[in-house]
Amino acid sequence: MPMNAPAFPLEALAPIDARPDRDSFTISDLCAEFSVTPRALRFYEDEGLIGPERRGTARIYSHRDRARLAWILRGKRVGFSLAEIREMIDLYDVGDGRSTQKQFTLERCLERIELLENQKRDIDAHITELQQFVELLKSSD
Amino acid sequence: MPMNAPAFPLEALAPIDARPDRDSFTISDLCAEFSVTPRALRFYEDEGLIGPERRGTARIYSHRDRARLAWILRGKRVGFSLAEIREMIDLYDVGDGRSTQKQFTLERCLERIELLENQKRDIDAHITELQQFVELLKSSD
DNA sequence: ATCGAGATTGACGTTCACGTAAGGGGAAGG
DNA sequence: CCTTCCCCTTACGTGAACGTCAATCTCGAT
Known part of the structure; x- marks a missing residue:
């Protein structure tokens, strides 16, 4: 989000429709x-x-x-950075690799999952904090 | 997240203990x-x-x-970028401002909350996709 | 008194993720 | 044929978020 970050850089993206x-x-x-x-x-x-x-x-x-x-x-x-994203893409692409490779890939995936779940916790904490502040604003009329 | 990004830049951070x-x-x-x-x-x-x-x-x-x-x-x-974070800090600091200001602050907060919830959806989608891939890896022995 | 560990302020360098000309090709329409 | 439009490549520029010296300063310990 760095770069030329607008005020609200993220938007909802529907899970992508097929477009046949x-x-x-x-x-x-x-x-x-x-x-x-x-x-x-x-x-x-x-x-x-x-x-x-x-x-x-x-x-x-x-x-x-x-x-x-x-x-x-x-x-x-x-x-994720572009480098990280490419790394993940590469992981997907070695689905036919050797067993040790597969094991490595699997561990990386599990790490990523844990990472994302930590991030979810951070986001939840941020949300509740903002909601508390919103309540405070509403109550102080 | 840019900058000198290590492979896994995010770590769990306990909700911060008081340290009296x-x-x-x-x-x-x-x-x-x-x-x-x-x-x-x-x-x-x-x-x-x-x-x-x-x-x-x-x-x-x-x-x-x-x-x-x-x-x-x-x-x-x-x-969030540092500029966005500072903006939010400023919002918190005008808790004593006028009513129109408060209204503005409140809307910004609600926008941010929605933003974060969109982000949670993205993360969930990413997680399930990774989990599916993990299952695929495990099953292809 | 001095010595090293850790604090400070510049000031320039670096990485990431593009932005922004500058210049050129190819097809379509008038 | 000329213009318009969309595509391309090359290449230099940019903003965010620090990294990395370099040159002090200061303070407690020896």
Whole structure:
């Protein structure tokens, strides 16, 4: 959230609907849908987070690319850096690896889950604190 | 979260225990307790997030300062920028303001609460997705 | 008196996640 | 053919949040 942070950078994102109407998406399609800039998508590509096909030089995003983008953005919203997100993507991609690799992947996943649950606790604490303050404001008329 | 992000930047932080043994804290006391650097604390001070007393030139942190620091750090962990955190601190500090001000503050608080609840939804989605992947890993022996 | 540990203030450097020109290609419409 | 529009790449700039020296200062202990 650093960067050019607006007052309220996070918005609700529906669990992503399928869009069977379309077969592929342009960069501006996805930019419009997810409220990101082309620059951001190209940056994610440079960082190895996503790899759309090309028609000539133009990027063509598949449904899978679109879903992955949604996943990336949600990862960002819950506070992961792009490096961390790529790492997680890589974990997913070694699903066919050796057993020791799989064990490693599994442990990382469990760590992440614990991390996220700690974060939920932080958020709950913040929420209750804000709610108490709201009550205080309401009562002091 | 940016900056020199380690693999797992977030750690559980107990709801902060009172520490009635101490009467005040030095900068390195708080640094050790909260795992931050002196540079960070001085930076927060430059940004107006905290304002400890001085004994000569040295900073003396009170219990209130310590609690505020804990609050700041939790704010960071849930994804707020320092500017946003300071804004919230300012909101708390105008509890004696006029009615219109109070109304404004109240709306901002409610917005923030909604924001945090959206974030909780994102986190839940992420968790369930990771758990599904864990199950997949476990089952593919 | 001095010595080292820990405090201070600048001031410049760094990383992340893009923003922002600057310049150019290709298709479509008038 | 020229303009418009959308796409591309290259490259330098930027804001947030510190890191990292460097040069003091100060205070308790030897």
